[in-house]
Amino acid sequence: MRLGMRRLKRCQLRLLLTCFSALLVIGYWENIDNAFVSHVMSFSYRYLVNSFSFINATLRVSPEDALKYSDRRYLINHEKKCLNEDVLLLLFVKSSSEHFDRRQAIRSTWGNETYIEAKLGIRIRVLFALGLHPNPEHRRTLTTRLLFEDQKYQDLIQQDFIDSFHNLTLKLLLQLAWKETFCPYAQFLMSADDDVFVHVPNMIRYLQLYGRGDHKDLWVGRVHRGSPPIRDKYSKYYVSRDLYPWLAYPDYTPGSGYVLSRDVASRIYRASLSLNASFHIDDVFLGICAKVAEVAPKNHMFFSGEGKAPQHHCIYEQMMTSHGHVNDIYDLWKDAELKSTETESTSPGLMWKIYCTIMKVRLLCLPLLSNTYPCKAAFVHQDL
The missing domain is CATH 3.90.550 (Spore Coat Polysaccharide Biosynthesis Protein SpsA; Chain A)
Known part of the structure; x- marks a missing residue:
């Protein structure tokens, strides 16, 4: 008798949890859809179908x-x-x-x-x-x-x-x-x-x-x-x-x-x-x-899209664009111009390349630290 009651309570608890989870999904489906499901579907559509012939028509x-x-x-x-x-x-x-x-x-x-x-x-x-x-x-x-x-x-x-x-x-x-x-x-x-x-x-x-x-x-x-x-x-x-x-x-x-x-x-x-x-x-x-x-x-790895690039001399070597600059544009230009002049006058040596690789790994590869250039950009040198 007690075993049956325990099983009944477990079933009721599972049913309540299932109903609660379903209500949460229903209530937040639009957010879930916008944040995850639509991205999965669109990515699959882009790589599995990828004709876009409908545009012409x-x-x-x-x-x-x-x-x-x-x-x-x-x-x-x-x-x-x-x-x-x-x-x-x-x-x-x-x-x-x-x-x-x-x-x-x-x-x-x-x-x-x-x-x-x-x-x-x-x-x-x-x-x-x-x-x-x-x-x-x-x-x-x-x-x-x-x-x-x-x-x-x-x-x-x-x-x-x-x-x-x-x-x-x-x-x-x-x-x-x-x-x-x-x-x-x-x-x-x-x-x-x-x-x-x-x-x-x-x-x-x-x-x-x-x-x-x-x-x-x-x-x-x-x-x-x-x-x-x-x-x-x-x-x-x-x-x-x-x-x-x-x-x-x-x-x-x-x-x-x-x-x-x-x-x-x-x-x-x-x-x-x-x-x-x-x-x-x-x-x-x-x-x-x-x-x-x-x-x-x-x-191109060094176009930042909507992101703001980390400010560092090793980044300036290959930077193309960086988004979100208003008040700091003069300082950024001064640093970038200086780095560009140094690059023209001297060829970077092995130690400088190693140093910049380490710095770019720290700036670009740590999770949540940067949303601009991809991590693999840290291992590229002078690939404009």
Whole structure:
């Protein structure tokens, strides 16, 4: 009798635990789905199916509808900024009207065209892509300041769309269209955010090494593969199933920083003129256009994506981009510039390589310490 009661109590306890667990799963299913299940499904979809043939059939629009997004009026423009000039790199920085200090910091550091040409003998062009401030009252005040700023520096490109997260695709189209129309001879196009540090000396060396070939088929950055659409309605990255019903995005590089060769930029731009640009996540839209244009991204370990790189001399040797820099950009440029000068004057010896390997292992390989460059980057030396 007692044995039977014990068994009954155990069964009741198991039943209660099962019901409680089921309730927890039901209650938190959306979070579980967003955080884990959707990633597993999308990753499987990307590597098991990986055709994305639906893009051509489903996301295409008429040329007239496409023009609604790409044919925006220029409010500030510089049509002759790099026309018919020997420009290695056209570097577009996505900025906002009120970010005067960020633009000035970039002009004074890694975006200083005059310094780059004098120091490295390479011609680049740095421009800032802008829309209109969302607040009409602020917009009127900012317009005067922007015109004064542009009169002094002549490096702003502004179109008449509201500058917001949901219009980032319009800012992407601005860059592609401007490159195609006003700077067709630039060998490479780079897009970066205004809180990103670009190690321009390293970037130029990398592009020059790549340019020993035919300058073609380059799309390089931090590649995201098998990323799922975010279905959490409270996220700014939310994408409805009506807009994008599939399990995974095509491979893409984060909008914080990536580089396209001239031919790839043109092919992606032409593809964008036939696709639904109401898709508001610009880097994913770039990936969609690239898939249509049959272009695949190349992953580079020292593009940081959304992460912020550790500040250390051994990191600066190979750094391409680092995200999340505003107040520290001057100090970072000073250190990176110094390291670049040392590298040019002396070849690193064996002891320095061993030291840097140890330091990079400590900075990049310890769990939860870094979310930028992968651990295997610690064992790469001068592989720009």
